[in-house]
Amino acid sequence: MKVLVADDDDTFRSLVIELLTEAGYEVAAEINGRLAWERLQAEGADIAVLDINMPEMDGFELLRRIRTDDRFKDMPALMLTIRAFADDQVHGYDTGADDYLTKPFNTEIFLARIKVLERRILKKQ
Numbered sequence: 001m002k003v004l005v006a007d008d009d010d011t012f013r014s015l016v017i018e019l020l021t022e023a024g025y026e027v028a029a030e031i032n033g034r035l036a037w038e039r040l041q042a043e044g045a046d047i048a049v050l051d052i053n054m055p056e057m058d059g060f061e062l063l064r065r066i067r068t069d070d071r072f073k074d075m076p077a078l079m080l081t082i083r084a085f086a087d088d089q090v091h092g093y094d095t096g097a098d099d100y101l102t103k104p105f106n107t108e109i110f111l112a113r114i115k116v117l118e119r120r121i122l123k124k125q
């Protein structure tokens, strides 16, 4: 199970990589949406964990591209952001986010949410 991670914040990106790796996931992490999109096209992924505020291409635009690409449109996506405002969350769900977590987050809750998304994939197989 491979997780695409896009976050420009070094601290959070490192934390997410560490949590996912320790939980047994393969991780492909990038520092902005553009690089993450290129990486996804090159090697694919099963789940996306996307920060919203990123340089070059933000998480909303990356998610929009994922949802309009036949190969990735059903990929579960968890949005990660420091912006706790309701309109961001609504925009996230409108764009096709499956879940939403505000930083800083509880690490156990983060992994529990990832497992929920993973179960959804496994059910379809």
Ligand SMILES: [Mg+2]
Binding pocket: 007, 008, 009, 051, 052, 053, 054
């Ligand atoms: Mg950011």
